Amino acid sequence: MRDTNVELGDVGLDDYEIPFKGIVEQSIVGIYILQDGRFRYVNETFARMCGLKRERLIGARLRDVANPSQRADLMAQYHQRIKGIAQTEVFVIRRTSSRNPGCFEIHGTRVNVHGRPAIFGVSIDITERERQRADLVDASERLQELVASANNVRENERNRVARELHDVIGGMLTAIKFDLSRLSRGIEALDRCRESGKRRGGDASSSLALLALTAAQTLQLTQETIEAVRTVSEGLRPGALDHLGLCDTLSLDLNRFERRYGIATRFHTTGPGQCLDRNREIGIYRIFQEAMTNVARHSKATEVTVSLDWAADRLELEIADNGLGFEVNCGASEGHLGLLGMRERARELHGTLVLDPGPRSGARVRLGVPMLSRANCEKG
Numbered sequence: 228m229r230d231t232n233v234e235l236g237d238v239g240l241d242d243y244e245i246p247f248k249g250i251v252e253q254s255i256v257g258i259y260i261l262q263d264g265r266f267r268y269v270n271e272t273f274a275r276m277c278g279l280k281r282e283r284l285i286g287a288r289l290r291d292v293a294n295p296s297q298r299a300d301l302m303a304q305y306h307q308r309i310k311g312i313a314q315t316e317v318f319v320i321r322r323t324s325s326r327n328p329g330c331f332e333i334h335g336t337r338v339n340v341h342g343r344p345a346i347f348g349v350s351i352d353i354t355e356r357e358r359q360r361a362d363l364v365d366a367s368e369r370l371q372e373l374v375a376s377a378n379n380v381r382e383n384e385r386n387r388v389a390r391e392l393h394d395v396i397g398g399m400l401t402a403i404k405f406d407l408s409r410l411s412r413g414i415e416a417l418d419r420c421r422e423s424g425k426r427r428g429g430d431a432s433s434s435l436a437l438l439a440l441t442a443a444q445t446l447q448l449t450q451e452t453i454e455a456v457r458t459v460s461e462g463l464r465p466g467a468l469d470h471l472g473l474c475d476t477l478s479l480d481l482n483r484f485e486r487r488y489g490i491a492t493r494f495h496t497t498g499p500g501q502c503l504d505r506n507r508e509i510g511i512y513r514i515f516q517e518a519m520t521n522v523a524r525h526s527k528a529t530e531v532t533v534s535l536d537w538a539a540d541r542l543e544l545e546i547a548d549n550g551l552g553f554e555v556n557c558g559a560s561e562g563h564l565g566l567l568g569m570r571e572r573a574r575e576l577h578g579t580l581v582l583d584p585g586p587r588s589g590a591r592v593r594l595g596v597p598m599l600s601r602a603n604c605e606k607g
Contacts, residue, residue, distance in 0.1 A: 256349050261289060265286060265288050266285055276350055277322075289305060309346060371574070407445050411446065465512065473503060474496055481519075494533050495535070514594055520565065522548050540598050546592045547589060548590055552590045566582065
C-alpha cells in the first residue's frame with residue numbers, strides 16, 4: 228500500500244483529518260478531494276473509475292479531465308457546490324473509453340480547508356447496476372408490448388371472426404335449412420300424390436324415396452353445422468356477456484364444463500353485481516377461461532369451485548380445484564404460456580393475480596381487479 232503520510236500535491240491527508248488512512252486507500256468506494264478546481268487527493272479506486280492514472284489525476288484540473296460532453300454540467304455543479312448551494316440530484320459520470328465503458332455516481336460535501344472551500348466526495352461505480360436496470364427495463368417493455376399486442380390482435384380477430392360466422396355463415400346456413408325444408412315438404416306432397424294413384428312408376432317412387440332421405444340427412448347436417456357455428460362464435464366472443472353479464476355467463480360456462488368433462492363444479496357469488504366496461508369484462512372472462520382450460524387439461528381434478536366476490540372498490544375471482552396443482556413459477560416454460568397470458572391480462576386490468584395451492588391441495592387462481600367508477604364504466 229502506498230505511504231499516505233507524504234504530501235499529496237500541496238495538501239497532506241492529515242490536513243483533512245482522515246483517521247483511517249489505510250481504509251481510505253483500500254476502500255471499494257472512490258474518494259476524492261477538490262480545491263481550487265483541482266484534485267488534491269484521489270484514492271486508487273476513484274482513479275480506476277475515471278480510467279486514468281492516479282498520478283495524472285492528483286493536481287489535475289477538473290475541467291481538463293472531465294468528459295467533454297459533460298464538462299459544462301459538471302463544472303456548473305462544482306461551482307454551485309463550492310458556493311454552498313445545495314444540490315439534491317446525483318451526478319453520473321459516463322466513461323467514454325471503449326476499453327472501459329461504464330458510469331459512476333459522484334457525491335460531494337463542501338468543507339473548509341486552510342480557510343478556503345473544498346469538496347470532499349465519494350464515487351460509486353454503477354456500471355453493472357445500470358446495465359442490469361437497462362436490460363430489465365428493455366426486457367419488461369418488450370414483453371409487455373409483445374403480450375399486450377398479442378392479446379389485442381387476438382381479441383380483434385376473435386370479434387371479426389365471430390361477426391363473420393354469425394352474420395354471414397350463420398345466415399347462409401339458415402337459408403339452406405329453409406330451402407331444404409321446402410324441398411322436403413314438396414317431396415312429401417309428391418309422395419302423397421303417388422300413393423293416391425295420380426302418379427305411378429317404380430323409378431319415380433325410388434327417386435322420391437332417395438330424395439326424401441337425402442333431404443332429411445341434409446337437414447340434420449345443416450342443423451348440426453348451425454350449432455357448431457354458434458359454439459365457435461360463443462367461444463370467440465361470448466354473446467352471453469353482452470346479454471347476461473359476467474356472473475350468469477360464468478354460471479352457464481361452468482354448467483357446460485361439467486357436462487363436457489365430467490368434473491363437478493360449484494359456483495358462489497357474494498355482493499351485488501356491478502357495472503363493468505367491455506374490456507374489463509372480457510379480460511376477466513378470458514382469465515377464467517384459461518384457468519378452466521388448465522383444470523380440464525392438466526389438473527386431473529374431480530371438482531372445481533369458482534367464487535366471484537363483489538366489493539365496493541374491488542372484484543375478486545377465485546378458481547380452485549382439488550387436482551395435482553402446478554408450479555407457480557413456471558409461467559414462461561413450455562406448456563404453461565397460458566399462465567403468462569393470465570398474468571399479463573391481470574396487469575392490463577391493473578389487477579393482481581396470485582397462483583398458489585388451493586385449500587384442498589390442487590391449484591388456486593386468485594384475481595383481484597379494482598372497480599371503476601360508474602362514470603368511467605359508462606364511458607367503457
